[in-house]
Amino acid sequence: EPEVTQTPSHQVTQMGQEVILRCVPISNHLYFYWYRQILGQKVEFLVSFYNNEISEKSEIFDDQFSVERPDGSNFTLKIRSTKLEDSAMYFCASSGDRLASGANVLTFGAGSRLTVL
């Protein structure tokens, strides 16, 4: 079964440092997402990406965050200057053609746990 893969699985960083989280979405999917989950809390939307641009972002996704699809397979989330409150599990997700499926059926990656000290 096709999977969304994420690296690293766990990253520890110092406050103020830049972090890049990487994702390889399912190969024929067109829509890409980043969500985050602070320990014990719900899954929160950060950003959606389609056709090489951001289609929607939440208020969490401020100027410290950026996303990029540098090639045909990777989808990255960059946090420029990490804060303590950025500590969370970051999930990448992808979905296929909305017109065909009629909905955003998301497949999640295993997550990247970010710990900011």
Next chain:
Amino acid sequence: GENVEQHPSTLSVQEGDSAVIKCTYSDSASNYFPWYKQELGKRPQLIIDIRSNVGEKKDQRIAVTLNKTAKHFSLHITETQPEDSAVYFCAAEYGNKLVFGAGTILRVKS
């Protein structure tokens, strides 16, 4: 606003009993409502979903019902087993994204 309310926050049932988790959403334009199961330290995994053109969908021991007029939907698990213990999240599609409920911790006691 874009909101999904989920209840209860925790639910303990005896093995073999049924479990029901309820969610409400705020935007009548939402048309897609998935349920995800998340085991400790793992990714959310889709277990069932429903689109607004149907009122109920069933997959073995799991069923979901949708009331579009009232803007609520429910997950029903029958004959619960210990391996059903997990956190369950409902979600509703708002525009280009899914908005999740706060989650329900389900404990099935054997």
